[in-house]
Amino acid sequence: AETGVTAGQVVSALEGTFGVHAGERRNHIKGSCAAGEFIGAPVARDYTRSALFSGKPLPVIARFSLAGGNPKVPDTAKSARGMALEFRLPDGKLQHMTMLNTPMFGAATPQTFFDDIVSKKPDPVTGKPDPEKIKAFRASHPDSLPQADYLDKNNPPVSWANSSYFGIHTFKFVNQANKTTLVRWRFVPQDGEKRLSDDELKSSPPNFLEQRLIDRVKQGSIRWDMILTIGAPGDPENNPTLSWPSNRKEVKIGTLTIASVTSQKGAECERINFDPLVMADGIEPTNDPILLFRSPAYAISFGKRLSGK
Numbered sequence: 234a235e236t237g238v239t240a241g242q243v244v245s246a247l248e249g250t251f252g253v254h255a256g257e258r259r260n261h262i263k264g265s266c267a268a269g270e271f272i273g274a275p276v277a278r279d280y281t282r283s284a285l286f287s288g289k290p291l292p293v294i295a296r297f298s299l300a301g302g303n304p305k306v307p308d309t310a311k312s313a314r315g316m317a318l319e320f321r322l323p324d325g326k327l328q329h330m331t332m333l334n335t336p337m338f339g340a341a342t343p344q345t346f347f348d349d350i351v352s353k354k355p356d357p358v359t360g361k362p363d364p365e366k367i368k369a370f371r372a373s374h375p376d377s378l379p380q381a382d383y384l385d386k387n388n389p390p391v392s393w394a395n396s397s398y399f400g401i402h403t404f405k406f407v408n409q410a411n412k413t414t415l416v417r418w419r420f421v422p423q424d425g426e427k428r429l430s431d432d433e434l435k436s437s438p439p440n441f442l443e444q445r446l447i448d449r450v451k452q453g454s455i456r457w458d459m460i461l462t463i464g465a466p467g468d469p470e471n472n473p474t475l476s477w478p479s480n481r482k483e484v485k486i487g488t489l490t491i492a493s494v495t496s497q498k499g500a501e502c503e504r505i506n507f508d509p510l511v512m513a514d515g516i517e518p519t520n521d522p523i524l525l526f527r528s529p530a531y532a533i534s535f536g537k538r539l540s541g542k
């Protein structure tokens with residue numbers, strides 16, 4: 234039933250549902266900028282020749298965000314949180330990782346993502362999304378259910394610092410001998426996972442994530458461990474809605490340190506397009522149709538906001 238929705242149509246759907254906010258991201262519009270460094274563990278070189286894992290510290294520009302194109306989305310919203318990283322490698326090379334705090338994504342195809350966004354368009358009468366349309370979307374798109382179920386059952390984190398972030402897609406690690414390994418990765422917070430209680434969900438103010446992260450970093454740097462999961466034959470490679478079995482081999486391959494946090498206005502992360510296909514030698518994409526679709530969609534959003542639209 235793939236009808237081949239285009240990246241332009243998906244960005245238009247985001248604008249239709251969330252409005253056009255000139256000069257701003259069409260998705261993950263609300264967020265904060267951060268910076269720090271990454272030290273990769275040389276043990277990763279069994280799997281990849283990427284300069285990320287030289288063992289030397291590399292500068293990182295980061296952005297923490299909430300999913301969706303509503304600039305006023307409350308920080309209690311039961312939606313995904315994002316962490317986007319730009320690693321600055323020697324010789325001006327770049328590596329991006331643009332992740333969510335859910336282990337899986339809510340669409341196996343761009344069409345499902347499009348239908349999801351359209352189903353959330355506010356009803357002109359109530360000014361709110363129509364719960365019946367959201368129900369109908371879920372019933373007709375089983376690939377949306379694992380992430381929706383995860384977001385239903387897991388409250389959002391108390392802080393961006395108290396969440397794991399998942400690469401979600403499968404990627405290829407290519408080593409010095411040109412051997413390819415299918416992998417997934419995630420970043421696990423050294424501060425520990427901590428979610429809002431049901432009471433806090435109701436009582437928290439709409440804006441606390443940014444100030445809480447600024448306050449946290451004043452106490453000292455914030456760290457995440459980068460954990461690599463090694464795929465086994467038969468593990469889904471091109472479907473980001475499907476988890477891998479939990480008994481796969483895992484290796485700690487680096488530490489991310491965030492040392493400064495600011496609001497996004499005028500800060501360095503604001504003008505970065507965290508296109509997940511920006512990759513340095515040693516890491517390559519799979520044929521995951523969602524991963525490949527993200528790049529043109531981000532380019533359209535980026536082009537619009539850079540030109541003040």
Ligand code: HEM
Nearest residue numbers: 258260261296315316317332333346401507530531534535
């Ligand atoms: C069909 C699938 C998807 C579409 C169409 C889409 C679209 C977009 C767009 C248009 C932006 C704003 C880009 C900009 O103006 O710079 C964005 C941001 C973002 N997306 Fe996606 N996305 C998709 C899937 C995903 C997936 C699978 C993930 C995580 C694995 C993800 C994580 C993020 C994050 C974290 C940001 C914020 C990046 C930043 O801070 O600049 N997205 N997305």
